[in-house]
Amino acid sequence: MSDTLASGGESSSANAESAAAGLRLRRLAATVVDLLILAPTALFIMLATGIVESAEAWVMPQPLIRVPLLIVGTYLLLNGYLLFTAGQTLGKRLTGLKIQGYDGGSLPVGRMLIRLYALPLIALLPALWLDPAFFPGLYALNVLFVFGAAERCGHDYLAGSRVVRPSDGISGSGR
Amino acid sequence: MRTSDLVAFILASALFVDCAMAATSPGAQCEDPPDFSQLLNSGWGGTQENKRFATSAVDQSNVHLLELQWAFALDKNQSPHSYPVVTGDSLIVGTTDGNLYALERATGCVRWVFEAGEAIRSGVSYGRIEDPGSGTVQHLVFFGTGAGNVYAIDGETGVQIWKSDVKDHPYAVVTGTPTFHQGRLFVPVSSLEVALAMNPFYGCCKFRGSLMSLDALTGKTSWRTHVIDQEPQVTGRHYIFVEEWGPSGAPVWSSPTVAADLGLVFVGTGENYTQPATKRSDAIVAFDIDTGAIRWSQQYTAEDAFNMSCLTGIFSANCPENWGPDLDFGAPPIVSHTADGRMILLAGQKSGGVYGLDPMTGERIWESMFGRGGMLGGVHWGMAVNEPLGLLFAPISDVSSGPPSDREQDPGLNAVDISTGETRWSAPNVGECEGRENCRPGLSAAILATDDLVFAGALDGYLRAYRAQTGEVLWQYDTWREFSAVNGLPAQGGAIDVHGPVLADDWLFVQSGYGSFGQKGGNVLLAFRVAQLSEEATLTATETDDE
Numbered sequence: 001m002s003d004t005l006a007s008g009g010e011s012s013s014a015n016a017e018s019a020a021a022g023l024r025l026r027r028l029a030a031t032v033v034d035l036l037i038l039a040p041t042a043l044f045i046m047l048a049t050g051i052v053e054s055a056e057a058w059v060m061p062q063p064l065i066r067v068p069l070l071i072v073g074t075y076l077l078l079n080g081y082l083l084f085t086a087g088q089t090l091g092k093r094l095t096g097l098k099i100q101g102y103d104g105g106s107l108p109v110g111r112m113l114i115r116l117y118a119l120p121l122i123a124l125l126p127a128l129w130l131d132p133a134f135f136p137g138l139y140a141l142n143v144l145f146v147f148g149a150a151e152r153c154g155h156d157y158l159a160g161s162r163v164v165r166p167s168d169g170i171s172g173s174g175r
Numbered sequence: 176m177r178t179s180d181l182v183a184f185i186l187a188s189a190l191f192v193d194c195a196m197a198a199t200s201p202g203a204q205c206e207d208p209p210d211f212s213q214l215l216n217s218g219w220g221g222t223q224e225n226k227r228f229a230t231s232a233v234d235q236s237n238v239h240l241l242e243l244q245w246a247f248a249l250d251k252n253q254s255p256h257s258y259p260v261v262t263g264d265s266l267i268v269g270t271t272d273g274n275l276y277a278l279e280r281a282t283g284c285v286r287w288v289f290e291a292g293e294a295i296r297s298g299v300s301y302g303r304i305e306d307p308g309s310g311t312v313q314h315l316v317f318f319g320t321g322a323g324n325v326y327a328i329d330g331e332t333g334v335q336i337w338k339s340d341v342k343d344h345p346y347a348v349v350t351g352t353p354t355f356h357q358g359r360l361f362v363p364v365s366s367l368e369v370a371l372a373m374n375p376f377y378g379c380c381k382f383r384g385s386l387m388s389l390d391a392l393t394g395k396t397s398w399r400t401h402v403i404d405q406e407p408q409v410t411g412r413h414y415i416f417v418e419e420w421g422p423s424g425a426p427v428w429s430s431p432t433v434a435a436d437l438g439l440v441f442v443g444t445g446e447n448y449t450q451p452a453t454k455r456s457d458a459i460v461a462f463d464i465d466t467g468a469i470r471w472s473q474q475y476t477a478e479d480a481f482n483m484s485c486l487t488g489i490f491s492a493n494c495p496e497n498w499g500p501d502l503d504f505g506a507p508p509i510v511s512h513t514a515d516g517r518m519i520l521l522a523g524q525k526s527g528g529v530y531g532l533d534p535m536t537g538e539r540i541w542e543s544m545f546g547r548g549g550m551l552g553g554v555h556w557g558m559a560v561n562e563p564l565g566l567l568f569a570p571i572s573d574v575s576s577g578p579p580s581d582r583e584q585d586p587g588l589n590a591v592d593i594s595t596g597e598t599r600w601s602a603p604n605v606g607e608c609e610g611r612e613n614c615r616p617g618l619s620a621a622i623l624a625t626d627d628l629v630f631a632g633a634l635d636g637y638l639r640a641y642r643a644q645t646g647e648v649l650w651q652y653d654t655w656r657e658f659s660a661v662n663g664l665p666a667q668g669g670a671i672d673v674h675g676p677v678l679a680d681d682w683l684f685v686q687s688g689y690g691s692f693g694q695k696g697g698n699v700l701l702a703f704r705v706a707q708l709s710e711e712a713t714l715t716a717t718e719t720d721d722e
Contacts, residue, residue, distance in 0.1 A: 052377070053376065054378065055345040055368065057377075058345075058371055
C-alpha cells in the first residue's frame with residue numbers, strides 16, 4: 001500500500017513537472033509568435049510614419065523615446081483589445097494561454113498595465129542615465145524567474161498575475 | 176533611522192562628496208590671466224597656411240636634453256582631440272570631456288577653465304580683435320565641438336563671448352580647427368553620419384560637407400558653401416525598405432588653409448557616404464575668401480562612396496553598392512613655396528598619395544606615393560614643411576585597413592622635395608610594440624617641423640625627433656605609460672594620434688592616448704623642456720632675484 005502511494009506520489013510529481021515544462025514551452029512559443037507578428041508590423045509602421053528614419057530620431061534622448069514608443073504602440077495595436085478583454089496576446093491565444101490574477105480572477109486593467117510597463121520603466125531609468133545595457137540585462141533577469149517553482153516571470157510578481165492554460169486547468173503557479 | 180546611523184550616513188556622504196570633488200579637481204590655481212603679447216602657436220598649423228613649421232630653441236644640438244617637466248590629465252575621456260594655443264606664459268587646450276583649460280606654461284597649473292559641456296574636437300585658434308572705435312583689444316580663442324557648435328572665449332578670463340550653432344544636420348560636428356583671418360573665422364563642417372549609417376533603420380545619408388565663414392566678433396555667418404551642390408534626394412529603398420538618400424558626404428575634416436594673397440581658402444574633402452558619388456569628394460577644393468564661391472576642385476579618388484555600415488556584415492543595409500576605399504583628405508593642404516619662389520599647394524591623402532598643386536588652378540604639378548594607404552592613412556592627420564630646406568615631410572600611418580592592396584605597408588616618415596615631389600629620404604618606423612596590445616607602428620598624428628628637426632608622435636606611443644636633412648632619429652620618448660599629473664587625476668599615455676606635437680620656445684608639448692580605432696587610449700598632456708636651457712633660465716632668474 002505504501003509502495004503504491006509512494007509510486008502514485010512520484011507519478012503526480014512527474015506529471016506536475018512535465019506540465020510545468022509544457023507551460024514554459026507554450027509561453028516561449030507564445031512569445032515567439034508575438035515577436036514574429038510584432039516585428040513586421042512595427043517595421044511597416046516605422047516605414048509609414050518615418051518615426052526612426054531621420055537623423056533627429058537618433059540624437060539622444062530621442063532613440064530612447066521613439067524606439068520604445070514604436071514597439072509599445074505596435075504591441076498595443078496588435079494585442080491591446082485581446083489583452084484587456086480576455087487576458088491574451090495573439091501568441092497566447094494561439095497557444096491556449098491566458099493571463100489572470102494570482103487569485104484566479106481576471107486581471108484588472110491597472111495591474112495589466114503594471115505587468116506590461118512597470119519593468120520597462122524600471123529598466124529605462126538606469127538605461128537613460130547610466131548604461132543602455134541595463135535594459136536587456138533586466139529583461140533577461142525577468143525571464144529567468146519563470147524557471148522558479150511558481151513559473152512566474154518577474155512582471156507576474158510585480159502585477160500579481162500568473163499565466164494559465166484554461167483548457168487543461170494548468171496554471172503557472174499555486175502548486 | 177537611529178541617531179548613530181544618521182551620523183554615519185552624513186559622514187559617509189560628506190566623505191563621498193569630498194572624494195568626488197577631489198577626483199574632478201582641476202588642480203592648482205594660478206591667479207594671473209594668460210598674457211597674449213607673445214603668441215607662439217595658434218590654430219592647427221601654427222599659421223593660416225598650415226605649414227606646421229615652428230622656429231624653436233630646440234635644435235639638433237640640444238634635442239637630446241629634452242626632459243619631461245610636467246604632465247596634465249585631460250579629464251577622463253580616453254581620446255584627447257585638441258591642439259593648443261601657446262603664448263609666452265600659457266597653454267590653452269580643450270578636452271573631449273568638454274573643458275577648455277588655460278594652463279600656466281611653466282607648471283601646468285590652471286589659470287581658468289571654461290566648461291563647454293560638449294566634446295571639444297578641434298584645436299584652438301587665437302584671434303586678436305581691436306575695436307576701431309574704442310581701441311580696446313579682445314584676445315579671443317575659438318574652437319569647435321562634437322555638438323556642431325563653434326565657441327569664442329575671452330582668452331584672458333575664460334568667459335564665453337559667443338556660441339554659434341553651425342549644424343545643418345543633427346550629426347554634424349566641427350573636427351577641423353577653425354582658422355582665424357582678419358576678423359573672420361573659417362569653419363569646416365564634417366559629420367558622424369558616416370557612423371550613424373551603421374543603423375539599418377536610419378534613412379542614409381543626407382549630410383553634405385561645408386565650409387563656413389563667421390564674423391569672429393559676433394559668430395554670425397557670412398557665408399556657407401556646401402561641397403556638394405545638389406540637395407540629397409531619395410534614391411531608393413534598401414532590403415528592409417528604409418529610404419536611401421544621396422548624394423551625401425564629402426565632409427570637411429581638416430582645418431581650412433588661407434592663401435590671403437590669392438583670396439582663396441583651401442580644404443580637403445572626404446568620401447561620399449552614399450551613391451551617387453560626386454566630383455568634389457576626396458578632393459582639394461578652393462573657395463573664394465570673400466564669397467565662398469568654389470573656384471576650383473581637384474578630385475583624387477573618384478567614385479569613392481563609403482560609410483561605416485560597409486564594415487558591419489549583416490547590418491550593412493546602408494552600405495552603397497560598389498563601396499569605395501574611403502580615401503579622404505584628412506590633412507589640411509599647405510600653402511608653401513618652391514625653391515624658385517613659386518607658390519605651391521601641398522596635399523596628402525589617406526591613399527598615401529602626396530601631391531603638389533598649382534594653387535590658382537588646382538592643376539597637379541607632381542605626385543608621389545608612399546606605402547599602401549587605407550582608411551586610417553596613408554597621410555592621415557597632417558604634414559609639415561621646411562621651406563629653407565625645400566622639404567615637405569609626409570608621415571605615413573599605413574594601419575592595415577580597407578580593401579586589399581598590392582602595395583606594401585610602409586609606415587614611417589618621408590621627406591619630399593617641395594619643387595619636384597622627389598623623395599629625399601625615408602625613415603621607416605618598425606614600432607616598439609613588443610608586449611603592447613593594440614600597438615601599431617604607424618605615424619598617424621600630424622607632425623611638426625623646425626629649422627633642423629621633425630617631431631612625430633607614433634601609434635606605438637613614442638614621440639621622436641628626426642634630423643630634418645637625413646631622417647635619423649635623434650631623440651625619442653616613450654609615452655605609453657602612467658604619469659603623475661599635476662592636477663591630481665590619473666594620467667595615462669598611449670597611442671599618439673590626431674594633432675601631434677607643438678613647440679614653443681624651448682618647450683615641447685604633446686597629447687598621448689588616442690583610444691579610437693582600437694588603439695591604446697589615455698588622457699595625458701605632456702610638457703618637455705630642454706634641461707640645459709631650463710637650468711640656465713633658472714640661474715638667470717636667481718641672479719635677477721639676487722640683484
